[in-house]
Amino acid sequence: MSRIAGIAHLRAVKALEKAGFRVARQGKHIVMTNGVIVLTIPRHDPVDAFTMGGIVRDAGLTVEEFRRLL
Numbered sequence: 001m002s003r004i005a006g007i008a009h010l011r012a013v014k015a016l017e018k019a020g021f022r023v024a025r026q027g028k029h030i031v032m033t034n035g036v037i038v039l040t041i042p043r044h045d046p047v048d049a050f051t052m053g054g055i056v057r058d059a060g061l062t063v064e065e066f067r068r069l070l
Contacts, residue, residue: 006046
């Protein structure tokens with residue numbers, strides 16, 4: 001599995017919106033949902049590769065699918 005380099009949290013949010021997620025609430029973290037899955041994205045730049053990989057996996061996407069959405 002290839003890694004996702006650290007990316008800005010807003011880029012991640014926009015990519016996940018393309019995948020069907022929407023912002024449920026914002027605070028120190030951004031909480032997104034598609035009605036079934038709830039994702040929490042930290043609001044700092046860059047989101048490191050390990051954390052971003054976990055978010056992508058939890059979203060049910062592959063790294064390649066996520067990169068295409070970026």
